[in-house]
Amino acid sequence: MCGIVGAVAERNVVQILLEGLRRLEYRGYDSSGVALIHDNALSITRRVGKVKALSDAIEALDDQGTGATGIAHTRWATHGGVTESNAHPHVSQSRFAVVHNGIIENHKSLRDELSALGYRFTSDTDTETIAHTVAELRKSTPTLLDAVLESVKRFEGAYGTVIIDKDDASTMVVARSGSPLVIGLGIGENFIASDQMALLPVTRRFIFLEEGDVAEITRTSVRIIDESGNEVEREIVESTVEHDAGDKGGYRHYMLKEIYEQPAVVRNTLQGRVSPDGIGNDVFGEGSDAIFAKTEHIKIIACGTSYHAGMTAKYWLEAYAGVSCDVEIASEFRYRKSVVKPNSLIVTISQSGETADTLAALKLAKESGYMSSLAICNVDGSSLVRESSLSFMTRAGAEIGVASTKAFTTQLAGFLMLVLAIGKQKNMPKDIQQHILSALTELPAKLEETLTLADEIDHLAEEFSDKHHSLFLGRGDQYPIAMEGALKLKEISYIHAEAYASGELKHGPLALIDAEMPVIVVAPNNELLEKLKSNVEEVRARGGIMYVFADKDAHFESDETMRVVNVPHCLESIAPIVYTIPLQLLSYYVALIKGTDVDQPRNLAKSVTVE
Ligand code: HGA
Numbered sequence: 001m002c003g004i005v006g007a008v009a010e011r012n013v014v015q016i017l018l019e020g021l022r023r024l025e026y027r028g029y030d031s032s033g034v035a036l037i038h039d040n041a042l043s044i045t046r047r048v049g050k051v052k053a054l055s056d057a058i059e060a061l062d063d064q065g066t067g068a069t070g071i072a073h074t075r076w077a078t079h080g081g082v083t084e085s086n087a088h089p090h091v092s093q094s095r096f097a098v099v100h101n102g103i104i105e106n107h108k109s110l111r112d113e114l115s116a117l118g119y120r121f122t123s124d125t126d127t128e129t130i131a132h133t134v135a136e137l138r139k140s141t142p143t144l145l146d147a148v149l150e151s152v153k154r155f156e157g158a159y160g161t162v163i164i165d166k167d168d169a170s171t172m173v174v175a176r177s178g179s180p181l182v183i184g185l186g187i188g189e190n191f192i193a194s195d196q197m198a199l200l201p202v203t204r205r206f207i208f209l210e211e212g213d214v215a216e217i218t219r220t221s222v223r224i225i226d227e228s229g230n231e232v233e234r235e236i237v238e239s240t241v242e243h244d245a246g247d248k249g250g251y252r253h254y255m256l257k258e259i260y261e262q263p264a265v266v267r268n269t270l271q272g273r274v275s276p277d278g279i280g281n282d283v284f285g286e287g288s289d290a291i292f293a294k295t296e297h298i299k300i301i302a303c304g305t306s307y308h309a310g311m312t313a314k315y316w317l318e319a320y321a322g323v324s325c326d327v328e329i330a331s332e333f334r335y336r337k338s339v340v341k342p343n344s345l346i347v348t349i350s351q352s353g354e355t356a357d358t359l360a361a362l363k364l365a366k367e368s369g370y371m372s373s374l375a376i377c378n379v380d381g382s383s384l385v386r387e388s389s390l391s392f393m394t395r396a397g398a399e400i401g402v403a404s405t406k407a408f409t410t411q412l413a414g415f416l417m418l419v420l421a422i423g424k425q426k427n428m429p430k431d432i433q434q435h436i437l438s439a440l441t442e443l444p445a446k447l448e449e450t451l452t453l454a455d456e457i458d459h460l461a462e463e464f465s466d467k468h469h470s471l472f473l474g475r476g477d478q479y480p481i482a483m484e485g486a487l488k489l490k491e492i493s494y495i496h497a498e499a500y501a502s503g504e505l506k507h508g509p510l511a512l513i514d515a516e517m518p519v520i521v522v523a524p525n526n527e528l529l530e531k532l533k534s535n536v537e538e539v540r541a542r543g544g545i546m547y548v549f550a551d552k553d554a555h556f557e558s559d560e561t562m563r564v565v566n567v568p569h570c571l572e573s574i575a576p577i578v579y580t581i582p583l584q585l586l587s588y589y590v591a592l593i594k595g596t597d598v599d600q601p602r603n604l605a606k607s608v609t610v611e
Helices: 016-028 051-059 108-115 129-137 144-152 254-260 262-270 288-294 304-322 356-368 404-423 431-453 456-465 476-493 500-506 529-541 574-594
Strands: 003-008 031-038 041-048 069-075 090-092 096-104 157-165 169-175 184-185 190-193 204-207 213-218 220-226 297-302 322-328 343-348 373-378 390-394 469-474 497-503 517-524 546-551 562-567
Touching: 003 016, 003 096, 003 157, 016 051, 016 069, 016 190, 031 051, 041 051, 041 304, 051 262, 069 096, 090 129, 096 108, 096 129, 108 129, 129 144, 144 157, 144 169, 144 213, 144 220, 204 288, 213 574, 220 288, 254 262, 254 574, 262 404, 262 431, 288 404, 297 304, 297 356, 304 343, 304 404, 304 476, 304 546, 304 574, 343 356, 356 373, 356 497, 373 404, 390 404, 390 476, 404 431, 404 574, 431 574, 456 562, 456 574, 469 476, 469 500, 469 529, 476 497, 476 546, 497 500, 500 529, 517 529, 517 574, 529 546, 546 574, 562 574
Parallel strands: 297 322, 297 343, 343 373, 373 390, 469 497, 469 517, 517 546, 546 562
Antiparallel strands: 003 069, 003 190, 031 041, 031 069, 090 096, 096 157, 157 169, 169 213, 184 190, 184 204, 213 220
């Protein structure tokens, strides 16, 4: 999604801003731009396409981009097409420049009001209303900070925004409501960004702004006004994030690197939390065991891949720990009236911890009377973690590929630990506990073994090169894995893929089966195997071509209608995690053949900070 970087310094900040944008590139965007103040003049450069196009354009300028105060942006369009005039920064009165992440929902009425006052709009974006509103209110306020404090009262929707004024290069003013912003503290210079990742080359000291905060940032000072209008001090956090966005570690794509990192990051996620003897105390945060003892129901809220992790967890929590659980898409939950069951725990899942819909759902859940909240997240210090009572870090490390891989498998490992932690409080049968402990102990090695299927899957992928549609089938806790497999294929190869619980085949999708519609089946050797085999026969009888990822003991044989890939045998509870790997590899190799942009697929963005 959109990225913001800003700086007030004594030195020229243009390269800092461009490097910041490069570090946010992985999130997906369509255009970018920079505004710099130099000698009381504002210079704006914007380009459609990659940041490289922007940096080339800046290099070609007479002064090659000069300014000690500046703001920069990568845009993922929500309002207005992908054009240079819609790219940020937007400017009012040749004086105020604005970058913005989010959506100003009342932009139409603001546009009408401002146009009536004589402001001329040069873009189709909602963002331009911020620039003109600030310009208008600056006329009647003593400082830019005051003008922004007045302006935000008029905005409805979500924003993280940064505003500079060419007549006062000493200051930038920022406002956060529903879209994250972090202040980076330097020595004699200060920065702003939508993600600390952008500022790691210049500082490791950060202030995370909270909802409703407006801040005035100069080279040597930071003033923060909270949503009640009080000046507040916020904690300075020393970042521990280690990340070099430029490092693919010898792999062709970040996605492939991240697929191969899974054994190691799953091992990290388990480290010190679970041993062959059992799960540690309060692994999900201080007081978590006491909360789990009282928990009678779990509500899981998430989006996209994280939602599939939640769906898998529902099968596990109910089957193994005997705790009732339901799972809901955040964007649905946040806009409907729902009933809170007694002693319910809300569990949110998000790789970035900044997913707008999930954050809004958490806010609603807290207001609706859930007993407590737990965030399963990959980014420490993120909004979701800060706003939840309990948290569990997945330790997947920075995930750069837009299509999530290692974040998903570490979320699943986290959920199996949650089963153990809750089960411990609920007298889960010893044999189930022992099974999960043994399964988690063997998990990293099983993932490593499964990755050796890469070459076989690479060959298989060739058969997908001319396909436009596909069907993924699974049963039980493999149904969400089939959904995740279909999502991966859609995301990066642009092949239409649907997933079905295979028992649903005859209720509709069977009508689609023919030789042009590959059917991908996940078939571990579990108690549903015979049922699944019947579904496979139904597909075969209708001339379908199948690709079956199966346990050797499931006894599937390759023939002219079926290609079988034998997945290493594993204990049942970890099978969903193990079977995720071949589906990730399949989508990756199909995307390679299709020649798509694997790490930044079209139209998609990482860290979905708009709803
Ligand atoms: N609404 C603005 C910004 C979009 C955004 O935040 N995307 O992540 C626009 O369309 O320019």
